[in-house]
Amino acid sequence: MREVKVVSNAATHKRGFGAVLWDYLTTVDHKKIAHLYLFSGGFFFLMGGIEAMLIRIQLIKPNSEFLSNGLYNEVLTMHGTTMIFLAAMPLIFALMNAAVPLQIGARDVAFPFINSLGFWLFLFGGLILNCSWFLGGAPDAGWTAYAPLSTTSPGHGVDFYVIGLQIAGAGTLIGGINFLVTIVNMRAPGMTYMRMPLFTWSVFITSILILFAFPALTVGLFLLMFERMFGAGFFDASLGGNAIIWEHLFWIFGHPEVYILILPLFGLFSDLFSTFSKKRLFGYTAMVFATMLIAFLGFMVWAHHMFTVGLGPVANSIFAIATMAIAVPTGIKIFNWLATMWGGQITINSAMLWALGFIPTFTLGGMTGVMVASVVADYQYHDSYFVVAHFHYVIVGGTIFGIFAGLHYWWPKMFGRILHEGMGKLTFWTFLIGFHLTFFIQHFLGLMGMPRRYSTYLPNQGLDLGNLISTIGAFFMAFAVIVFVINVFYTAAKGEKAPADPWDGRTLEWATASPPAHYNFKQVPLVRGLDPLWIEKTEGKGKLTPSEPLGDIHMPNASILPFVMSLGLFIAGFGFIYQVDDKGWLAVVFIGMAITLGSMLIRSLKDDLGHHITKEELEREAD
Amino acid sequence: MSHDHSLNPETMPHEPEKATLEGKNKFIGFWFFLGGETVLFASLFGTYLALRNATAGGPSAEELFGLDLVFIMTILLLTSSLTSVYAIYHMKNNDFGKMCLWFIITIILGFGFLGSEIYEFTHYIHNEGFTFTSSAFGSAFYTLVGFHGGHVLFGLCWFIALLLRNAKRGLNLYNAPKFYVVSLYWHFIDVVWVFIFTVVYLMGKVV
Numbered sequence: 001m002r003e004v005k006v007v008s009n010a011a012t013h014k015r016g017f018g019a020v021l022w023d024y025l026t027t028v029d030h031k032k033i034a035h036l037y038l039f040s041g042g043f044f045f046l047m048g049g050i051e052a053m054l055i056r057i058q059l060i061k062p063n064s065e066f067l068s069n070g071l072y073n074e075v076l077t078m079h080g081t082t083m084i085f086l087a088a089m090p091l092i093f094a095l096m097n098a099a100v101p102l103q104i105g106a107r108d109v110a111f112p113f114i115n116s117l118g119f120w121l122f123l124f125g126g127l128i129l130n131c132s133w134f135l136g137g138a139p140d141a142g143w144t145a146y147a148p149l150s151t152t153s154p155g156h157g158v159d160f161y162v163i164g165l166q167i168a169g170a171g172t173l174i175g176g177i178n179f180l181v182t183i184v185n186m187r188a189p190g191m192t193y194m195r196m197p198l199f200t201w202s203v204f205i206t207s208i209l210i211l212f213a214f215p216a217l218t219v220g221l222f223l224l225m226f227e228r229m230f231g232a233g234f235f236d237a238s239l240g241g242n243a244i245i246w247e248h249l250f251w252i253f254g255h256p257e258v259y260i261l262i263l264p265l266f267g268l269f270s271d272l273f274s275t276f277s278k279k280r281l282f283g284y285t286a287m288v289f290a291t292m293l294i295a296f297l298g299f300m301v302w303a304h305h306m307f308t309v310g311l312g313p314v315a316n317s318i319f320a321i322a323t324m325a326i327a328v329p330t331g332i333k334i335f336n337w338l339a340t341m342w343g344g345q346i347t348i349n350s351a352m353l354w355a356l357g358f359i360p361t362f363t364l365g366g367m368t369g370v371m372v373a374s375v376v377a378d379y380q381y382h383d384s385y386f387v388v389a390h391f392h393y394v395i396v397g398g399t400i401f402g403i404f405a406g407l408h409y410w411w412p413k414m415f416g417r418i419l420h421e422g423m424g425k426l427t428f429w430t431f432l433i434g435f436h437l438t439f440f441i442q443h444f445l446g447l448m449g450m451p452r453r454y455s456t457y458l459p460n461q462g463l464d465l466g467n468l469i470s471t472i473g474a475f476f477m478a479f480a481v482i483v484f485v486i487n488v489f490y491t492a493a494k495g496e497k498a499p500a501d502p503w504d505g506r507t508l509e510w511a512t513a514s515p516p517a518h519y520n521f522k523q524v525p526l527v528r529g530l531d532p533l534w535i536e537k538t539e540g541k542g543k544l545t546p547s548e549p550l551g552d553i554h555m556p557n558a559s560i561l562p563f564v565m566s567l568g569l570f571i572a573g574f575g576f577i578y579q580v581d582d583k584g585w586l587a588v589v590f591i592g593m594a595i596t597l598g599s600m601l602i603r604s605l606k607d608d609l610g611h612h613i614t615k616e617e618l619e620r621e622a623d
Numbered sequence: 624m625s626h627d628h629s630l631n632p633e634t635m636p637h638e639p640e641k642a643t644l645e646g647k648n649k650f651i652g653f654w655f656f657l658g659g660e661t662v663l664f665a666s667l668f669g670t671y672l673a674l675r676n677a678t679a680g681g682p683s684a685e686e687l688f689g690l691d692l693v694f695i696m697t698i699l700l701l702t703s704s705l706t707s708v709y710a711i712y713h714m715k716n717n718d719f720g721k722m723c724l725w726f727i728i729t730i731i732l733g734f735g736f737l738g739s740e741i742y743e744f745t746h747y748i749h750n751e752g753f754t755f756t757s758s759a760f761g762s763a764f765y766t767l768v769g770f771h772g773g774h775v776l777f778g779l780c781w782f783i784a785l786l787l788r789n790a791k792r793g794l795n796l797y798n799a800p801k802f803y804v805v806s807l808y809w810h811f812i813d814v815v816w817v818f819i820f821t822v823v824y825l826m827g828k829v830v
Contacts, residue, residue, distance in 0.1 A: 074829065110648040173659060181652040211659045219666035223766070232755060232762035233679070234670065240677025240759035245670055252666070603786050607797070 011486060026558040028112035029518050033119050033441055034097035034414060038407075040123050041090030047130065048087050049481055051079035056438070056474040059467050062459035072455035073140035073159065078129075080143025081161065084257070085127040085168055088399050092264050093122075093175055095406045098414050100179060102509035102516065103200045105188025105525045105532075110181035112556040113608075118175035120566035125168025128573050132160035142453060144254070147235035147246040151227050156577050162225045163573040167566070169214050176210030179203055188508070189529030189547040194288070197507045197531075198281060201288055202267025205295045206260050213256035220249035229580055236349050251302035259298035261395060262289060265402025266333060269355050272405060275504075276352045276506050277344025280531060283336040290329035291338075297326045307378045316375045325371035330366055333613065334359060347503075350424025354405035357432050358397060360589050365393030368443065383453070386446025392439045404428070404484070411491070412498030416515045420495065423487040429481045434476025441466045441473075506531035511544045519553045537569070555612040561599045568595030635717045640803035642796050649800045651815045657811050664815050667770055669823060671763040674761055675827070679758035682751050684827030693824045696739045697816065700775075703732035704813040707806040722802070726782055729809065733779045740772050764823065771819055774812050781805050 015023075024032060054075045058067045067075060069259060101109055109115050132138040139161035141150035150158045183204045187196070196204075224246065226232035233239025235246055274281040281287060303311060303319040311319075337359060348356070368390040372381050381387055404427070411419045445466045484565050501510040511533045512521055523546035529535050536544055572592025578585040636642040640652050675684060710725035722779045744765070747753040782805055789798050 110652060177652055177655045177659070180655050181648050184651055185648050212662050215659045215663035216666045219663055219670070223670065226755075226762065226766065230755065232766070233759040234674065234762050234766075236759070238679070239672065239756075239762070240679040241762070242673055242677070242759070245673055249666055249670070315677055601784065604781075605788050609797075 037094035044086035046084035056471040060471040074138040106186035118171040118560035120544035121171025124566040124570040129164030147243040159577040173214040176207040179207040198270035199267035217253035255302040279344040282339035290332040293329040359400040361397030384446035389442035417495035431480035437473025506534040554608040639799035646800035674759040674763040677759035699736040
């Protein structure tokens with residue numbers, strides 16, 4: 001058996017564009033995969049943001065004709081789908097990949113190849129979805145794609161939704177499994193479960209949610225695909241089908257999904273508050289169990305999206321009470337964050353600002369959540385702008401605030417440079433003000449009867465001023481995002497070089513260089529307690545105790561196969577979509593599947609044992 | 624790490640599938656994957672249970688199903704699970720030849736099952752006029768049972784690929800986890816079949 005030579009560890013000398021591109025196409029390094037997730041997720045975030053602006057411009061005044069009704073449906077559907085699946089999820093995966101292996105003192109993730117495959121599946125799924133804009137129209141049945149609206153929607157829009165999400169969802173699922181195994185098996189010696197940083201804890205629990213939630217979506221999308229492309233009758237009443245099955249499957253996935261979107265950021269905020277307050281996190285154990293409880297309850301409450309379907313009073317009551325119960329562990333978390341700051345030496349920088357802005361914003365979203373969970377009142381709120389306001393308070397006020405906080409916090413670790421503070425603060429304040437302008441007023445619009453998903457409204461019904469204010473707020477947020485993008489470019493060109501530990505951090509990721517060497521830790525550290533780096537600092541060492549002598553490091557090889565596998569599915573996806581029009585497209589299905597299955601076969605038949613970085617090489621590298 | 628030495632009875636660890644970190648990762652990762660698969664099949668079962676009486680005037684479960692064929696299929700698949708247990712038993716005893724032999728028997732039984740299923744489906748379609756598009760019950764039946772059949776086919780391809788790749792190599796700590804994991808997959812398929820046998824065929828005949 002042969003040991004394959006090191007492919008790309010010479011980052012010191014300048015390389016051409018082609019070499020860098022090839023490096024990123026084939027990389028299995030979790031830190032580079034984090035970059036890939038960040039930039040593609042960021043790209044889709046901008047797409048979703050443009051779609052949001054189009055929605056708000058359309059609604060700036062009554063009877064507006066800026067967008068046609070059909071186009072409005074497409075923009076609305078794509079905004080929701082893009083933001084949830086193609087922006088928030090990958091940005092969270094970017095943070096996971098950037099931080100989790102470092103936080104647990106691991107050299108790598110458990111399955112580097114699968115990590116890369118997960119990314120490429122997500123990207124190609126997202127590309128399929130967005131190709132719909134240029135190929136006859138985007139999906140227009142709402143991001144929830146309720147049957148029979150989705151099954152009868154003409155054109156190929158919903159087909160792109162089905163295929164794109166199926167591929168992207170597979171990527172998320174294997175990514176989740178990868179992080180589960182990484183956290184179970186790859187922790188440094190001494191890193192017991194109850195010494196893991198809260199971000200790692202919440203990624204662990206989130207990955208369990210991904211594992212159990214996404215297969216339900218897989219099945220739902222298959223059923224929808226069979227119905228649209230092969231004439232099945234799951235949702236077609238004339239064949240005995242039942243459209244409510246889609247709603248159940250969608251929300252069995254969809255409700256845990258909102259916790260998949262928020263829990264990692266809860267963990268991140270816990271790390272942030274403790275770092276920037278110079279205190280141990282208050283109530284660490286309670287935080288861990290609260291996270292578990294939220295995850296468990298998050299699974300039990302999917303039917304609260306369906307109160308008005310007519311499940312009957314018993315089912316509605318059970319789901320209402322279970323939903324309200326989630327407020328308890330969430331409240332525990334809010335109070336623990338406040339108590340962590342209490343009496344601490346607080347540093348306020350842009351990362352901390354996002355965390356501070358998150359607490360009141362998310363709490364407001366949580367309170368309207370309890371309101372919406374009340375069945376009787378929900379008959380009034382359901383499908384109105386009140387609900388739109390509620391979930392934007394939770395998802396933007398939690399997830400997006402959290403992603404911004406995480407990016408400001410870990411940017412030095414990811415890129416070796418610190419984001420510009422002034423621009424960071426400008427981004428935060430304009431976004432915060434814009435956010436509340438946009439969404440606070442929507443609660444009232446909803447209570448006054450403005451329905452969600454509608455492309456227009458009539459004048460003189462008390463909805464004009466609220467919508468105008470809401471649109472103005474949206475422009476503030478757009479401005480904030482533009483400032484952030486400028487900040488990224490500015491930092492890349494002229495940003496301040498970051499030391500290993502710019503924030504006087506407490507957890508292991510700050511114990512290694514910024515950005516870290518591709519093997520993360522020269523010697524795997526020995527963990528002696530919670531906040532291991534802080535322990536070493538207070539004992540005056542400032543450096544981690546190694547758990548092993550310096551020796552050869554085993555690393556995985558780069559591979560183009562994940563890219564090729566995903567490309568095959570991308571090609572096959574178009575075949576599936578267009579075989580409805582012309583059976584000749586089945587040839588494309590077979591070509592695409594042959595590419596994917598062929599590269600899977602190559603992967604199984606050809607051993608890939610990775611390579612070693614020798615002890616001598618490590619000694620040559622400066623500390 | 625030396626993957627290239629075949630094991631001998633002296634160096635063989637008690638659990639070769641979990642003796643390396645890679646093996647341990649595969650082992651735990653695969654259990655997690657099966658957790659996800661459980662939700663996949665649970666969703667399909669839920670859909671089937673909701674639609675199993677929605678025949679839209681077409682043939683019903685009671686008219687269609689013949690328990691004798693299903694009985695044979697069950698015997699074939701359950702026995703194949705048993706033979707893969709023998710294979711893993713021989714893996715733990717470091718007897719590569721016997722392990723391969725029992726896996727080959729497993730594969731033959733698996734193909735027997737798959738062939739019966741294909742016969743069953745074509746029989747329904749051509750003789751009974753019961754198709755994927757004839758009713759919601761038809762869609763749900765072929766989707767649930769077909770997903771299981773697809774898993775069987777994938778498992779068989781996986782077995783064959785592993786046996787061919789390792790035919791001349793013997794057992795080592797690099798491929799032991801692979802054999803272990805595929806047998807785990809095979810047991811999972813078997814468990815799902817027990818549920819299909821009960822929920823689809825027996826309940827279809829009785830209720």
